[in-house]
Every structure is written in C-alpha cells, then in structure tokens.
Amino acid sequence: MNKIIFTLVILFSTLSGFSQDFDRIIKAFSEGNVSQLSPILDATVDLSVDDRSAKLGRGDAENQLRSFFMIHTPRSMKAMHKGVSENDVHYMISQLMTSDGAYRVTVYIYKSGESYLVQSIEIEKEE
Numbered sequence: 847m848n849k850i851i852f853t854l855v856i857l858f859s860t861l862s863g864f865s866q867d868f869d870r871i872i873k874a875f876s877e878g879n880v881s882q883l884s885p886i887l888d889a890t891v892d893l894s895v896d897d898r899s900a901k902l903g904r905g906d907a908e909n910q911l912r913s914f915f916m917i918h919t920p921r922s923m924k925a926m927h928k929g930v931s932e933n934d935v936h937y938m939i940s941q942l943m944t945s946d947g948a949y950r951v952t953v954y955i956y957k958s959g960e961s962y963l964v965q966s967i968e969i970e971k972e973e
Contacts, residue, residue, distance in 0.1 A: 870882060871953055871964070872940065875942055875951060876922050876942075878919065880908045880912050887904045887908070891903075892965060893911075893967050894966075894970075895969045907967075920942060923940050926939050934956075936955040938952070938953050940953075948972040949970060950969075951969050952968040954966035
C-alpha cells in the first residue's frame, strides 16, 4: 500500500512540473510572445505549420513562430488534452484562437539531459 501511495505522489509531483511548462506555453501562445517560449525550446525543434514541416534550430523556430503570430494575431489558447506516452514524452493538445480563426496546436516535450524541452510543435488550421 505504501508503494502505491509513494508512486502516486511521485507521479503527481512530476506532472505538476510539466503543468507549469504547459502553462508557460499557453501564456506565450495566447500573447504571441516567443521570448517566453525560448528558454524551454530545445536546440532543434520540429515545427509544422499547416502542411509545411521543418527541423529548425531554436533561432529559426523562434523566427517562424514570430512570423506566424504577426500574421495570425493570437487571442487566447486553451488546453484540450494533456498526457504522457510510454516513452516519457509529454504532450499537450490545445486550441489557439487567432484573428483569423482557430488553430489546433500540439506540443511535445521530451527529456533532454536533466531537463525537459519542447522539441516539436504542430500548428494546424481548424476547419
């Protein structure tokens, strides 16, 4: 019984740390503030916007996100689903409301060394 309680405590404390990262991502996307995302972006990021995908260095990914936010002014972002895969990949699926409609944003956070960093962002226009 103690092992179960201990496991649950560890699980919830780990997930709360990721919740803070996801809260930071939601705030950054809601405000269109790439500078808030920068500290948690990995050195390379898989960035997909609609049908265009590329593996970019952090600086190029930041520039692409800035360009996206300039064209599609963010209004708000709401998390729809959060989870963890068997491979310890943390993900969040959310809806970004912009000046020209809604986008589905999926963010993947992987372990890199001792920390977790954003390594993949997918942005798709909702129909």
